[in-house]
Amino acid sequence: MCDYSLHLVSSRPAEVGEKLVSIRFKGGTHGFAAVNDPAVAVCLLPGTEVAFEKEIQFNESWSFFHGHKEAGTVARFRQINMEKPHTHHDALELADGRTVLVHSLREGQHATVLQLPSSQQTTGDVPSQAVKTTVDLETQALAQPTLHATADALFR
Numbered sequence: 001m002c003d004y005s006l007h008l009v010s011s012r013p014a015e016v017g018e019k020l021v022s023i024r025f026k027g028g029t030h031g032f033a034a035v036n037d038p039a040v041a042v043c044l045l046p047g048t049e050v051a052f053e054k055e056i057q058f059n060e061s062w063s064f065f066h067g068h069k070e071a072g073t074v075a076r077f078r079q080i081n082m083e084k085p086h087t088h089h090d091a092l093e094l095a096d097g098r099t100v101l102v103h104s105l106r107e108g109q110h111a112t113v114l115q116l117p118s119s120q121q122t123t124g125d126v127p128s129q130a131v132k133t134t135v136d137l138e139t140q141a142l143a144q145p146t147l148h149a150t151a152d153a154l155f156r
Contacts, residue, residue, distance in 0.1 A: 002031065002043040002090070011041040014048060018113045022105040030103045031090065035110065044077040044090075047117030056094070057106040072096070074114070 002011045009025050020032040020042055032042045044050070056071040075092035080099060082089055090102040 002041050009041045010039065011043050014042045014044050014113045014116070016113055016116055018042065020050070020111045020113065022102075022107055022109040022111070024107050029088075030105055030107070032102070032111070044113070045117050046077060046079050047119075048077040049114040050075055050077065050092075050111040051114050053110045053112075056092070057109060058100060058104045059106055071098075071100075077102075 002009075008027065009029075014020070014032075019035045021035050021038065022030060023033045023038055024030050025033075025041060032044065033040060034042055052073045052075070055073055056075060058071070072095045075094055078091045078093050078099060079089045080091045080101075081087055088101050088103045091099045092102060092105075093099050
């Protein structure tokens with residue numbers, strides 16, 4: 001949810017519609033904070049979509065190795081290299097398929113949380129009790145149309 005190096009920083013989960021800013025926290029790690037509370041890291045879940053106010057910009061070292069390509073304004077949050085415990089995991093998947101570490105974002109960029117992953121929607125969107133439905137296989141088979149083929153036509 002938040003990169004390993006942000007464990008010493010206060011954090012909270014992101015909310016839909018929230019305005020964020022890319023920031024460098026104590027210790028040098030880059031991440032997101034609420035525009036009105038830059039001391040608290042706002043953690044994104046994998047699959048969260050964000051829209052930046054302007055084209056996404058990265059630190060010069062990233063641009064040097066990857067060449068300058070337009071990055072667009074919309075990205076989906078991902079976590080990468082999870083098998084490596086002491087490295088940055090937080091990343092943005094760009095519209096063209098490139099994946100870039102959040103740590104390489106230039107500071108001061110503003111973004112809005114467009115949507116959270118569907119499995120993380122608020123409980124108000126989900127019925128309080130799940131309804132269990134079972135279907136008799138014979139009834140299901142009767143509901144399926146049967147196609148008959150002949151040399152000159154297909155018919156039901």
